Amino acid sequence: MRREDFEAGFETWAGTVRRGRWWILALGLLFPALAVTQLSKLEVVTSTESYLLENDPTRVAYDELRAQFGRDQMILLAIEPPEVFDLGFLEELRKIHEALEEEVPHLDRVTSLVNIRAVEGRGDELLVDDLLLEMPTTPAELAALRERVLTTPSYRDVVITADGKTTAVMVETNAYSYDESFDALSGFDAPAADDGKPREFLKPAENAAAVEAVKAVAERFRRPDLPIHVTGSAMVTHELALGMARDVPRFSLAALAVILVSMLVLFRRFAPVPLALASVFLSMATTFGVLGTFERTLSILSQILPVFVLAVGIGYAVHLLAIYLQRLDAGDASEAALVAALRHAGPPVAMTALTTSAGIASFLAADMVPIREFGKAAALGVLVCLVYSLAFLPALLCVFPMRARAREAQRETVFDRWLVGLGMYGARHPRQIGVGAALLALGAVVSATDLTPSNDPISYFPEDDPFRQAFEYVDERLGGAMTIEVVIDGKEENAFYDPDLMNRVEALSAHVDTLVVNGDDLGRTVSILDITKETHQALNGNDSAFYAVPQERALLAQELLLFENSGHDDLERVIDPQFRVARFSIRSAWDDGNKKAVVIEQVQRDVARILGDKAEAVVTGASSLIARTVQATSTSLIRTYALAFLVITPLMMLLIGSLRSGLVSMVPNLLPILLTLGLMPRIDAPLDIFTMMFGCIAIGLAVDDTLHMIHGYRSGLARHGDAYRALEETLRTTGRALLFTSVVLSLGFLVFTLSTMENLRYFGVLTAFAVSGAFILDVIITPALLVLVTKKRAVPV
8 A cells, every 4th residue: 555545544534533533432431341340350370380381391390290299389487486495485386387277278288396207116116196296395305306306307407407496387288279189199190170171280369368378377476586487489479479569550650640740741731641641541441351351361471561551552642642733733723633643643653553563472482471471462452552542532632622832832942953953963974873873783782692591589579578588598597498309200110119219319319418509509308218218217216327228129118118008198298109200309599590590400410310220300390490481581582572573574664665664664673672682781680571571662662663753754755855854844743752752651661760679670771771762763863774775865765
């Protein structure tokens, strides 16, 4: 379609809007009103495993671990009383333990000094009971209890620190939803529900309910002389979601206030502001209502979606209103001004929406679920903004026409002179500007090579945040609240009756005790090895010299059978009923996923070397999910940004109608993203799932600015036949709208730098930098490139 036909189509559309304005307004209000009724169906999914695709090998291995052995993520209470082995405290510990068992929903079990496994032999009989089945009553019994606890290896750094000053309570939730206990006899296949469908793993809302119940119990018992630190891997995404839920709405409202004030200052009149905001808010309501109807689940990144829709919607509205107000001030009647605004701003707004939504849809190629979901939701939001900007907002202008300002208020401003001066400088020095742009791009690429992929949600919290402090406390005192899980497959039934295999597991445990990777000391291990040694010791007069693996297969099998028949359920948590597949857990401190990936790779190599051909092993667990997310972030960045470029470039050529102008348009679109990526290492911003999101907004607004500039220039060139005159006219009209949009949105995003959450601060800085950079580059570089391409010819290319 020729540009003239496209513009003529929008002139016709202006007449249609004027005639059907009441119907458009009615539908524009009715549809979001119906859509928002679906908001209650939306569920925000925040679990660590939900970051990865269901068929991702790391997630598959993790799901198999949960299906067989239960959930590896726990909530941990670290308690530091004046004296652990004190009758008063032990009674209070029992009360805490019982309160957790009674009040925490979706609970699998609570483990503490109260009920930790106590293995004892009496003659030929093996007794396995809770440690504090009977409370000590005398100083001598307390002393004996202390001695037993501190000398039992399987207790250390699990329920007690080596110095005996801190005790821990572990709260484990069910692996599956609705508090149903899973069948440990079912092997690696998740048990089916009554309707024959596979049962769901514990939902984020259920995990959140358990976390909040644990926090409530801790708060009730916490005193100045009884500090209780609540932490654990099960809390990470929950606390992150809480922090963002606290800050995002607050700073979104602050950003909205800044945008409102900025629009008042830049427009110098009040009337356009409520119309623009009405269009944007209805776009938001419709977008989330549609998502509630069809998608039902959102990721943690979806909290950024309102900001994105606000940015896009305000941009579209400002472009239309700026032209409308300019035509009013020039003497046009309201109806004529609206026709001119739709003719001039409608085509580039429509083209922008198509290119932006197509570019953002490239996020569907990401390796991560949150990025894919954001891509779908953001693309939908762009298209909804397009409809409201080109239909609902014009209908509002038909019903609420505005008046022209007084002549003295219409004079050229310092911003206009500055804008035209920058653009014309670029047009008159195109080669120098081109060389400068190339150097900027080269410098940005070189700087961006220092980017380090990251996944470290704990670092998002302020240093004085109780949750972060609790994590750091447990890392230091108990060796960490995270685990690296190794699933060992002996390849045949009763494989773990073989002393040779058990000896290799013992060698692996000893090796882990000495292993330091990337500065990360791994903590104690938990496995069938502990039960085997405890049982052998108990059956040999409780002599610590027999804390070892029996070296005869028949004896090893008999002792494990005795433990199995004791009625205690610890065995099923570390090995399957066929004694073929065992779980080997390694306590680990929290660390950035980038560093944790190195640790996991080392563990995988060492496991394979030590086990040899006796068994096969897979390293999994929440730590592996975090490490895999780092790799997925890197591949997603490269894949989605490259795909966005490959999708947007031909679209720009097609919509602009020119091969050369389409290629030219990509320079100011890519450069802001490159510059922002280059800035990130210089301000220590990590490359993670949140900082990736600045690219969405940068792509959308950079394409917006460029299309408006090129469309205005080509129209002026067709009328005047002079490149310089066409550019100057474009800068005085379209340029002002670009300035309005960029200033308003940059200030709005900068509000997020006041957040307590580091990820939101970086998001605000990077997005504001990218938005303002896109504007400056479009004002300076686009005129230079257009002059180089057209060579002052009268006929547009």
